[in-house]
Amino acid sequence: xxxxxxxxxxxxxxxxxxxxxxxxxxxxxxxxxxxxxxxxxxxxxxxxxxxxxxxxxxxxxxxxxxxxxxxxxxxxxxxxxxxxxxxxxxxxxxxxxxxxxxxxxxxxxxxxxxxxxxxxxxxxxxxxxxxxxxxxxxxxxxxxxxxxxxxxxxxxxxxxxxxxxxxxxxxxxxxxxxxxxxxxxxxxxxxxxxxxxxxxxxxxxxxxxxxxxxxxxxxxxxxxxxxxxxxxxxxxxxxxxxxxxxxxxxxxxxxxxxxxxxxxxxxxxxxxxxxxxxxxxxxxxxxxxxxxxxxxxxxxxxxxxxxxxxxxxxxxxxxxxxxxxxxxxxxxxxxxxxxxxxxxxxxxxxxxxxxxx
Amino acid sequence: xxxxxxxxxxxxxxxxxxxxxxxxxxxxxxxxxxxxxxxxxxxxxxxxxxxxxxxxxxxxxxxxxxxxxxxxxxxxxxxxxxxxxxxxxxxxxxxxxxxxxxxxxxxxxxxxxxxxxxxxxxxxxxxxxxxxxxxxxxxxxxxxxxxxxxxxxxxxxxxxxxxxxxxxxxxxxxxxxxxxxxxxxxxxxxxxxxxxxxxxxxxxxxxxxxxxxxxxxxxxxxxxxxxxxxxxxxxxxxxxxxxxxxxxxxxxxxxxxxxxxxxxxxxxxxxxxxxxxxxxxxxxxxxxxxxxxxxxxxxxxxxxxxxxxxxxxxxxxxxxxxxxxxxxxxxxxxxxxxxxxxxxxxxxxxxxxxxxx
Numbered sequence: 001x002x003x004x005x006x007x008x009x010x011x012x013x014x015x016x017x018x019x020x021x022x023x024x025x026x027x028x029x030x031x032x033x034x035x036x037x038x039x040x041x042x043x044x045x046x047x048x049x050x051x052x053x054x055x056x057x058x059x060x061x062x063x064x065x066x067x068x069x070x071x072x073x074x075x076x077x078x079x080x081x082x083x084x085x086x087x088x089x090x091x092x093x094x095x096x097x098x099x100x101x102x103x104x105x106x107x108x109x110x111x112x113x114x115x116x117x118x119x120x121x122x123x124x125x126x127x128x129x130x131x132x133x134x135x136x137x138x139x140x141x142x143x144x145x146x147x148x149x150x151x152x153x154x155x156x157x158x159x160x161x162x163x164x165x166x167x168x169x170x171x172x173x174x175x176x177x178x179x180x181x182x183x184x185x186x187x188x189x190x191x192x193x194x195x196x197x198x199x200x201x202x203x204x205x206x207x208x209x210x211x212x213x214x215x216x217x218x219x220x221x222x223x224x225x226x227x228x229x230x231x232x233x234x235x236x237x238x239x240x241x242x243x244x245x246x247x248x249x250x251x252x253x254x255x256x257x258x259x260x261x262x263x264x265x266x267x268x269x270x271x272x273x274x275x276x277x278x279x280x281x282x283x284x285x286x287x288x289x290x291x292x293x294x295x296x297x298x299x300x301x302x303x304x305x306x307x308x309x310x311x312x313x314x315x316x317x318x319x320x321x322x323x324x325x326x327x328x329x330x331x332x333x334x335x336x337x338x339x340x341x342x343x344x345x346x347x348x349x350x351x352x353x354x355x356x357x
Numbered sequence: 358x359x360x361x362x363x364x365x366x367x368x369x370x371x372x373x374x375x376x377x378x379x380x381x382x383x384x385x386x387x388x389x390x391x392x393x394x395x396x397x398x399x400x401x402x403x404x405x406x407x408x409x410x411x412x413x414x415x416x417x418x419x420x421x422x423x424x425x426x427x428x429x430x431x432x433x434x435x436x437x438x439x440x441x442x443x444x445x446x447x448x449x450x451x452x453x454x455x456x457x458x459x460x461x462x463x464x465x466x467x468x469x470x471x472x473x474x475x476x477x478x479x480x481x482x483x484x485x486x487x488x489x490x491x492x493x494x495x496x497x498x499x500x501x502x503x504x505x506x507x508x509x510x511x512x513x514x515x516x517x518x519x520x521x522x523x524x525x526x527x528x529x530x531x532x533x534x535x536x537x538x539x540x541x542x543x544x545x546x547x548x549x550x551x552x553x554x555x556x557x558x559x560x561x562x563x564x565x566x567x568x569x570x571x572x573x574x575x576x577x578x579x580x581x582x583x584x585x586x587x588x589x590x591x592x593x594x595x596x597x598x599x600x601x602x603x604x605x606x607x608x609x610x611x612x613x614x615x616x617x618x619x620x621x622x623x624x625x626x627x628x629x630x631x632x633x634x635x636x637x638x639x640x641x642x643x644x645x646x647x648x649x650x651x652x653x654x655x656x657x658x659x660x661x662x663x664x665x666x667x668x669x670x671x672x673x674x675x676x677x678x679x680x681x682x683x684x685x686x687x688x689x690x691x692x693x694x695x696x697x698x699x700x701x702x703x704x705x706x707x708x709x710x711x712x713x714x
């Protein structure tokens with residue numbers, strides 16, 4: 001255990017927190033690469049094409065991504081005083097990134113998304129192979145079927161990495177995954193079936209279940225649990241809820257106004273697919289015309305974008321993000337954290353809330 | 358530990374092995390029901406429809422199924438001398454049944470299957486809700502998306518139950534799931550892309566990966582590992598490989614000749630979807646005309662059925678099943694098993710190889 005500082009004024013740490021995390025994040029990348037290399041080799045022995053499925057997961061993970069969940073898991077661990085030389089937390093961090101890959105692969109099927117991280121989505125890539133090879137059956141069914149299996153494989157790999165975590169992580173890990181899946185179901189269900197107006201509270205619940213909690217709160221909590229500090233659960237939950245909402249609002253803003261060249265996925269996808277996003281919920285609460293457009297079923301990505309720009313709603317939502325960042329930082333202002341980590345978590349909150357990609 | 362008998366002549370056990378297993382299988386059903394009841398209640402608190410996803414898994418598990426995998430897991434445990442009053446093996450047995458449910462839900466999407474266990478498949482049911490509700494978007498994408506999530510949820514539940522098993526089960530559990538998923542991928546890939554004739558060895562590899570190993574060999578091995586008897590691994594592998602192949606051949610025969618009213622799924626589905634089944638591989642090896650029909654791409658369920666009936670191929674395959682049953686029973690003839698369990702495993706081999714539903 002590194003030094004735990006229970007006061008607000010902290011001692012200088014032996015190594016800057018960010019450096020320690022960055023070192024572990026580099027090891028994480030090495031582990032991911034080594035795992036996929038070994039697994040591709042192993043699965044191709046019986047039938048050479050078998051490793052194509054492994055490659056689909058490896059390619060997505062290798063194509064980038066911000067590694068937000070591993071970064072928060074490792075930070076939760078180090079902030080809780082976990083030993084930086086004990087690398088067990090890395091397996092949990094790898095598990096979180098692989099779970100995220102599984103969620104992306106399966107979500108992209110449901111959204112009929114064609115691009116992710118600047119490259120074709122898994123189902124799109126395999127549908128294209130089917131078409132260009134002139135194979136039997138339907139290209140869509142084949143591509144989506146392979147993507148279902150690629151996501152399943154990522155889910156199993158994730159679990160394989162988390163299996164070595166201490167027993168107290170088991171319940172957290174089960175809950176994290178279940179709320180992610182159930183949250184995604186409610187999102188898909190509401191987008192298809194719900195009568196508008198949808199309750200903005202429901203939009204917030206969906207956003208927290210399918211993204212906010214598993215992006216920040218749960219990874220921090222897993223990291224703290226591995227460091228033997230379950231006492232940080234409440235503070236990390238409050239920080240994670242606020243910063244997770246800010247993270248998701250920023251995601252929605254980038255979807256609505258962003259540049260697909262930067263985000264690596266098409267713009268306006270959520271807006272045009274009747275997703276009850278946090279942004280839409282917040283906008284409906286703030287602007288009656290937006291609510292009327294949504295009620296009348298006449299909301300298009302273009303009309304919402306224009307309205308958000310022309311009224312004060314976008315500025316107002318930016319202020320809401322500011323408040324969320326403040327709330328999150330307040331939540332960890334007084335809990336005992338390892339030296340330097342309070343400032344680092346504040347900095348991370350700003351990074352995710354004000355990112356532009 | 359109950360008495361371990363290392364000779365072929367065994368002492369009378371205190372309770373007949375089957376009775377002990379049947380008692381545990383009843384407890385398994387209770388656990389499944391209690392788990393789903395609790396989980397449905399829990400997930401509906403935030404949003405009432407959220408529990409629909411849980412119900413989709415619960416309904417499939419509750420609609421029947423032979424519980425082959427739990428039965429072999431519990432049998433492996435008891436045959437290895439595991440204490441019948443220690444119920445930890447039940448969690449592993451539940452995990453195996455939930456994994457099977459996940460595999461069925463996802464496989465049914467890939468096969469565009471409409472019925473399973475006598476009721477609509479998960480994706481079919483949700484597509485129908487979409488149509489009858491006149492919801493937004495495409496009914497197929499909605500139904501299949503929900504089924505992807507239902508399968509994911511079953512996979513996570515499975516893992517949650519297996520998480521409490523001893524650490525030596527971790528690697529087995531990871532391998533069991535990975536080979537199942539990769540085997541299914543190769544199956545789907547070969548059905549779409551491969552040039553016929555497919556190597557019958559490949560057909561055997563696919564059948565063992567996606568069904569044989571995870572149905573008999575791996576469940577037995579998990580049960581033995583929980584009883585602290587990894588030494589039984591080789592004997593259970595040989596038994597499982599033979600009986601698993603017999604199980605799958607019987608499955609293929611029921612698909613080709615069976616009565617959908619009895620099996621609960623449409624007949625001839627594999628035959629008409631270019632699946633390289635064990636039966637087809639065995640038939641191609643035994644009959645040149647069948648091979649030619651397959652090569653010419655003119656194989657239909659009807660023509661293959663007729664040819665199998667008219668020639669001696671079907672009889673020949675039945676003899677092959679007889680040999681597999683003999684081989685499987687030989688494999689466990691001399692290993693130390695708890696009293697009465699050798700005979701019980703022989704009986705179970707016959708039950709799965711000669712079942713008619």
